Amino acid sequence: MTDTTRTRTATAPGHTGDPAAADGGAPRTLSTWRALNSALHEAMKADDSVFVMGEDLTRWGTGGGIYGVTRKLAETFGQERVRDTPISEEVIVSAAVAAAMRGTRPVVEIMYSDFSLLAMDGIVNQAAKARYMFGGQFEVPLVLRTNQGSGIGKAAQHSQSLEALFAHIPGLEVVVPGSAGDAYGLLLSAIASPNPTIFLEHKALYNDRGPVATGPIPLGLADVVRPGTDVTVVATQLMRKRALEAADALTADGISVEVVDPRTLYPLDIDTIIASAAHTGRVVVAHEAPELYGFGAELAAQLSRRLWGNLRAAPRRLGGARTPIPYAKGLxxxxxxxxxxxxxxIKDLMSLS
Structure with missing residues (x-):
């Protein structure tokens, strides 16, 4: 697999991702689903080898799948490049892997990340390993778009956060955008990548609005979303949003929180996370997935090894309970x-150091 972390020289670690900086002009303000839709339109217009496939992409309501991300693609690019598929995730992914190995750039939509488990052979044993198994004769420029996370009452089989599962697999890139601007720019980079990329959107963020500029955001480049001096919070997606809310709330207590969003779990911009942790001396890694065996454990281990003796306290993890996601809102x-x-x-960590 290509080491995409070596392609980040154009932008220094810690770049704030200012969308106005991409083209020097004022950014657009879009919802996340519209930003993704815009990225798909632009990628398909720029490259005839890009096509989209998935369930109900043109037939759900006004078209665009259940969250509208593929809206009007079929009218613009035709049925050959926007393909509705049977309800069989194993077949969808297997067909897309073969198409990618033959030189096209499929963008597969899986309705919920939970359903991708039905296609794990195609993802883990085929897409992730094809380049290695065939001695570099094939690339697999496949993007698997899907959504994850809780927050809108989709219950146990539609609300899991599976990012750590995919990040564990050699050969896969894993993208976890937490804003409209990141969703747009990272999707452009995922489509351009020669590697199979799992692109995990968050269902509770589709209607969140934010600035969106033109141009891709490199994979493997973390974003210092908010600078601070007392504690670093590393968070993605819904927890990034909550980290920013927590940072606002803690200003009244005189606590300055720096929020870092990795944006991609592989490639991982560990250098920006290390630099932030060394600056503040305290770290909390927050994610929605169960705390046990989540990506927070990996970050805590790396931070402990590389900053041993320089942190004011051991890195903290804050994750979800080890339980299926209930349907009832209160639960x-x-x-x-x-x-x-x-x-x-954060307050407890500050009190100990």
Whole structure:
């Protein structure tokens, strides 16, 4: 697999991702789903080898799948490049892997990340390993778009956060955008990548609006979303949003929180995370997935090894409960860390150091 972390020389670690900087002009303000839709339109217009396939992409309501991301693609590019498929994730992914190995750039939509488990042979044993198994004769420029996470009452089989599972597999790139601008720019880079990329959107963020500029955002480049001096919070997606809320709340207590969003779990910009942790001396890694065996454990291990003796306290992890996501709203919110829990975790860490 190509080491995409070696392609980041054009932008220094810690770049803030200012969308106005991409083309020197004022950014657009879009919802996340519209930003993704815009990226797909632009990628398909620029490259005839890019095509989209998935369930109900043109037939759900006004078209565009259940969250609207593929809206009007079929009208613009035709049925050959926007393909509705049977309800069989194994077949969809296997067909896309073969198409990618033959020189096209498929963008597969899996309705929920939970359903990608039906296609794990194609993802883990085929897409992730084809270049290695065939001695570099094939690239697999495949993007698997799907959504994950809780927050809108989709219950246990539609609300899991599976990013750590995919990040564990050699050969896969894993993208976890947490804003409209990142969703747009990272999707452009994922489509251009020669590697199979798992692109995990968050269903509770589709309608969040934010600035979106033209141009890709390199994979493997973390974003210092908010600078601070007392504690670093490393967070993605919904927890990034809650980290920013916690940072706002803690200003009243005189606590300055730096928020870092990795944006991609592989390639991982560990240098920016290390630099932030060394600067503040305290770290909390927050994610929605269960705390046990989540990506927070990996970051805590790397931070402990590389900053041993330089941190004011051991890195903290804050994750979800080890339980299926309940359907009832009150129960659903109780098993995933909220802003209040993150505020309390930060205060407790500050009190010990």
């Amino acid at each position: 659903e919110t109780s098993v995933v860390p909220d802003t209040r829990l993150l505020v309390n975790e």
